[in-house]
Amino acid sequence: MQETRDYIGSQSRVLVIGAGGLGCELLKNLALSGFRSIDVIDLDTIDVTNLNRQFLFRQKDVGRMKAEVAAEFIQKRVPGVSVTAHTCPIQEKDETFYRQFSVVIAGLDNIKARRWMNSLLHQMVETDDEGNVDPDSVIPLIDGGTEAFKGQARVILPMATSCFECSMDSFPPQVHFPLCTVAETPRKPDHCIAYVLFAINKSLSNPEADRIHEGFVEKFGAGTKLDKDDPAHMRFIFELAKDRANLFHIEGVTYMLTMGVVKNIIPAVASTNAIIAGACVNEAFKVLSWSSQSLNTYYMYNGTTGVYSYTFEYGRKPDCPVCNAEELRWSMDAEETLQALMDRLMSDSTLQLEKPSIAKPGLSLYIQKPEALRKQTEANLSKKLGDILESGDIITVTDPIYPAGQNISIIIKLD
Amino acid sequence: MDEAGAKYDRQLRLWGSHGQKSLAEAHILLLKAGPTGTETLKNLVLPGIGKFTVVDDENVGEADVSNNFFVTQEYLGKGRAETTCELLQELNPDVKGEFVVSDPVEFVTRDSTVLNTFTLVIATEMPEQNLLAIEEALLPHNVPMVVARTYGFIGVCRIVSHTHCVIESKPSPEPMEDLRIADPFPELEAFVDGIDLAAMDSKDFMHTPFVVVLVQLMKKWRAEHDNKLPTTMAEKKEFKELVKQQARKSWGEEENLLEAFDKAFLAYTPKEIPPEVSEEVFSHPYCGTEALPSGLGPFNMRFWVLARALKAFVEDQGSHPKLPLSGKLPDMTATTGMYVDMQRIYKAKADADANAVYDRCLGILQAQGLDMAIISREDVKEFCKNAYYIRVTQNSRISDEIDPAKVNKEDLEMAVMEGVGDSGPQSPLLMYIMLRACDRFHSKHGRFPGQNGRLELADSDETDIQLLLALAQEIGTELSLDSPLNLSSDHAKEFVRYAAVEMHNMAAILGGIASQEAVKLITHQYVVLSNIYVFNGITCTGASFAL
Numbered sequence: 001m002q003e004t005r006d007y008i009g010s011q012s013r014v015l016v017i018g019a020g021g022l023g024c025e026l027l028k029n030l031a032l033s034g035f036r037s038i039d040v041i042d043l044d045t046i047d048v049t050n051l052n053r054q055f056l057f058r059q060k061d062v063g064r065m066k067a068e069v070a071a072e073f074i075q076k077r078v079p080g081v082s083v084t085a086h087t088c089p090i091q092e093k094d095e096t097f098y099r100q101f102s103v104v105i106a107g108l109d110n111i112k113a114r115r116w117m118n119s120l121l122h123q124m125v126e127t128d129d130e131g132n133v134d135p136d137s138v139i140p141l142i143d144g145g146t147e148a149f150k151g152q153a154r155v156i157l158p159m160a161t162s163c164f165e166c167s168m169d170s171f172p173p174q175v176h177f178p179l180c181t182v183a184e185t186p187r188k189p190d191h192c193i194a195y196v197l198f199a200i201n202k203s204l205s206n207p208e209a210d211r212i213h214e215g216f217v218e219k220f221g222a223g224t225k226l227d228k229d230d231p232a233h234m235r236f237i238f239e240l241a242k243d244r245a246n247l248f249h250i251e252g253v254t255y256m257l258t259m260g261v262v263k264n265i266i267p268a269v270a271s272t273n274a275i276i277a278g279a280c281v282n283e284a285f286k287v288l289s290w291s292s293q294s295l296n297t298y299y300m301y302n303g304t305t306g307v308y309s310y311t312f313e314y315g316r317k318p319d320c321p322v323c324n325a326e327e328l329r330w331s332m333d334a335e336e337t338l339q340a341l342m343d344r345l346m347s348d349s350t351l352q353l354e355k356p357s358i359a360k361p362g363l364s365l366y367i368q369k370p371e372a373l374r375k376q377t378e379a380n381l382s383k384k385l386g387d388i389l390e391s392g393d394i395i396t397v398t399d400p401i402y403p404a405g406q407n408i409s410i411i412i413k414l415d
Numbered sequence: 416m417d418e419a420g421a422k423y424d425r426q427l428r429l430w431g432s433h434g435q436k437s438l439a440e441a442h443i444l445l446l447k448a449g450p451t452g453t454e455t456l457k458n459l460v461l462p463g464i465g466k467f468t469v470v471d472d473e474n475v476g477e478a479d480v481s482n483n484f485f486v487t488q489e490y491l492g493k494g495r496a497e498t499t500c501e502l503l504q505e506l507n508p509d510v511k512g513e514f515v516v517s518d519p520v521e522f523v524t525r526d527s528t529v530l531n532t533f534t535l536v537i538a539t540e541m542p543e544q545n546l547l548a549i550e551e552a553l554l555p556h557n558v559p560m561v562v563a564r565t566y567g568f569i570g571v572c573r574i575v576s577h578t579h580c581v582i583e584s585k586p587s588p589e590p591m592e593d594l595r596i597a598d599p600f601p602e603l604e605a606f607v608d609g610i611d612l613a614a615m616d617s618k619d620f621m622h623t624p625f626v627v628v629l630v631q632l633m634k635k636w637r638a639e640h641d642n643k644l645p646t647t648m649a650e651k652k653e654f655k656e657l658v659k660q661q662a663r664k665s666w667g668e669e670e671n672l673l674e675a676f677d678k679a680f681l682a683y684t685p686k687e688i689p690p691e692v693s694e695e696v697f698s699h700p701y702c703g704t705e706a707l708p709s710g711l712g713p714f715n716m717r718f719w720v721l722a723r724a725l726k727a728f729v730e731d732q733g734s735h736p737k738l739p740l741s742g743k744l745p746d747m748t749a750t751t752g753m754y755v756d757m758q759r760i761y762k763a764k765a766d767a768d769a770n771a772v773y774d775r776c777l778g779i780l781q782a783q784g785l786d787m788a789i790i791s792r793e794d795v796k797e798f799c800k801n802a803y804y805i806r807v808t809q810n811s812r813i814s815d816e817i818d819p820a821k822v823n824k825e826d827l828e829m830a831v832m833e834g835v836g837d838s839g840p841q842s843p844l845l846m847y848i849m850l851r852a853c854d855r856f857h858s859k860h861g862r863f864p865g866q867n868g869r870l871e872l873a874d875s876d877e878t879d880i881q882l883l884l885a886l887a888q889e890i891g892t893e894l895s896l897d898s899p900l901n902l903s904s905d906h907a908k909e910f911v912r913y914a915a916v917e918m919h920n921m922a923a924i925l926g927g928i929a930s931q932e933a934v935k936l937i938t939h940q941y942v943v944l945s946n947i948y949v950f951n952g953i954t955c956t957g958a959s960f961a962l
């Protein structure tokens with residue numbers, strides 16, 4: 001049993017994405033399960049708030065690169081294992097880099113990076129003339145995620161199972177505070193904190209907000225962007241939020257809450273990471289040995305009330321923009337503008353795009369980057385769809401959330 | 416934020432500083448320092464327990480080096496207790512580690528007075544017989560135990576806790592606050608009466624909290640309906656229509672009215688005291704009038720005095736009693752001024768309720784001859800804030816679980832039913848039965864099936880397979896279940912192959928589960944597992960059984 005695992009481990013090179021709470025656990029489990037060649041990629045440095053769960057780091061390591069410290073620790077503790085650290089964004093590595101691995105395990109806390117990785121691994125799948133998938137080009141992605149006492153581990157076999165993108169609508173878009181409540185009728189301490197944040201970012205403009213903005217510029221210098229990891233910046237927000245709360249007789253602005261609101265902090269504990277990382281490595285073995293692979297590849301654990309877990313098959317979404325080649329079909333009114341189409345793209349809960357650009361064959365309709373192209377195409381936004389598209393035209397949407405080359409095709413039917 | 420606050424920030428957001436304090440005061444006893452044990456302890460040292468003691472009598476061997484992260488080559492031949500204690504302590508300078516070289520069962524049974532010093536026991540690598548002995552020793556001291564075990568690709572976590580009190584069960588999703596809309600207290604009623612909606616301009620009107628709208632409308636309704644709340648579907652519908660009729664603009668533009676419409680049910684459904692409180696807590700023997708047993712320990716002592724005071728507070732109200740108000744007001748459409756005023760009213764009522772409970776606490780402490788200082792006014796406030804979410808839970812004893820006459824038959828039958836179908840042969844319940852068969856094998860033969868020092872299955876293991884299968888079937892027969900257990904020699908073969916081996920990855924999973932339950936037990940927050948969770952690593956499936 002252990003011997004089979006050792007064999008699989010020694011034959012495979014595995015990539016761990018993220019050296020955080022899940023990443024530390026993943027590296028330990030892989031090293032003690034017979035994997036000899038491991039890579040880890042993480043661009044973050046160690047923060048004191050990591051120490052309650054990221055057990056490869058100590059107080060003295062605060063400020064160093066997570067991937068490097070984690071790699072050093074594992075190599076020292078488990079002789080014979082080689083761990084290579086990469087300290088850049090995953091988006092900076094190309095297909096040649098990712099092609100070296102037998103399996104990719106992601107232990108990330110952000111959806112953006114997970115979408116990008118999922119999309120790239122799907123792009124890397126090759127098919128022959130008849131559309132048959134070349135199994136050698138398939139790199140399984142095992143994705144773990146945790147929040148408080150809950151977590152999930154899932155196996156994504158590109159083009160065979162559902163993918164990360166298929167489940168986008170199960171991640172509700174982040175809740176934002178309504179601007180008018182924050183500006184006019186604050187009731188909660190959170191509203192006061194959001195007010196200062198909006199003022200610094202210039203999302204709000206009135207004499208008071210402008211005064212806050214000027215105060216920020218005066219203190220930290222013109223052109224300084226808000227740095228959520230800079231305690232001086234955080235203290236500035238906290239103090240001003242407290243002033244605003246006092247003005248409205250609102251109680252409860254604390255430094256801890258300020259951090260929570262500004263950084264959108266998710267509670268994280270060692271135990272949940274251990275469960276989910278363990279499940280991920282377990283699944284890695286199964287995909288590598290192709291043993292007893294069932295379709296039920298989504299494991300969720302919830303320890304909030306008693307212990308509850310559920311293993312099931314997450315269905316493929318027929319119109320998933322990543323794992324399904326079929327075009328989306330949208331009906332629009334010919335009288336509507338391109339801006340209306342943009343709005344629809346931006347508000348679509350299954351797409352959850354960031355900065356989409358639109359083109360049709362041979363023509364850029366609205367391109368957001370670079371700035372020069374945006375300026376050139378901006379005028380199209382106010383044009384009527386009927387004037388720039390024929391009914392049945394296929395538009396191509398690209399977005400920085402996806403790797404280059406990945407795009408969404410939508411057939412636009414004009415009424 | 417201070418250093419410790421920063422280090423523990425991500426968990427303080429879950430269990431708060433009072434939960435952290437409980438952790439920092441906890442002393443954990445770990446029995447056996449194999450990978451399942453050290454992984455469990457790791458996840459408790461990191462979040463900052465106060466102290467731990469490792470009890471183990473083995474020396475570090477090659478197997479430990481290959482499956483335990485808290486053992487390295489350099490320690491080969493040294494004591495496992497000493498080694499793991501040193502490497503675990505290194506994780507967190509806030510935590511104190513100790514070790515004792517002893518057989519764990521002997522340690523626990525030899526001098527039971529030492530058991531009082533522990534908050535919680537974590538038992539690993541224990542066959543049934545050993546667990547029974549430890550359970551017996553712990554019982555008089557009311558020290559809870561978390562059992563964690565891995566056996567090849569199978570893992571089991573089991574909680575043994577006689578009476579466990581929960582101060583915050585934190586149900587998810589969070590239930591609606593008690594806003595007393597159906598039965599407003601005098602101060603709220605006076606506040607609402609003082610608001611003249613008709614005289615408001617449209618801007619003020621659309622910023623009137625839905626609570627005010629509903630209380631006013633319900634007052635009107637009751638005046639027209641014999642002072643009764645809507646009860647039939649038709650009446651409820653009629654009341655909701657009444658809410659709609661208040662609109663001054665087209666429906667949907669006034670958000671406060673949308674909120675009032677959505678939450679109209681609050682106006683005709685007064686919040687009830689949950690049965691978990693009114694029945695399970697209030698009718699618990701400790702919630703009576705007799706003297707509380709002195710061996711309860713300080714935490715439980717405080718809990719039961721508070722629970723008795725809460726019960727008295729409720730009983731003194733006569734008909735339609737209420738739990739104390741929490742004082743929390745959820746966000747809602749409102750002007751700042753109106754919201755803050757209302758918040759003040761709810762807060763004042765919550766404080767008054769808490770004071771009333773505090774007075775009763777003092778009476779109980781005095782009557783029981785207890786130190787008046789063990790409960791502060793702040794303690795009472797915190798307790799009252801979560802009055803809806805206090806719980807008392809009980810886990811079955813292992814000695815009952817393995818007794819066919821005492822085991823929870825109903826749950827067992829249900830588990831058998833659920834274990835049929837495609838996933839039947841791999842069902843967690845069958846894994847549980849197989850593991851018990853392995854223990855029975857162990858107590859008969861002094862070794863686990865397949866444990867013979869060889870790496871691969873040998874022909875002689877065929878005997879073990881047959882013996883093990885017979886034992887599993889014997890257990891099935893003893894349980895005399897309605898539906899048969901589909902045990903086959905494949906199951907036995909798999910477990911003989913496992914030969915009681917612990918694999919690091921499975922140990923990590925079980926260590927995660929066991930430590931999470933341990934945190935819940937130590938902080939008295941969240942509801943713990945009832946009683947057994949079995950995880951099958953082959954299929955990545957798991958299930959909880961209340962056996």
Ligand SMILES: [Zn+2]
Nearest residue numbers: 163166320323
């Ligand atoms: Zn997909």
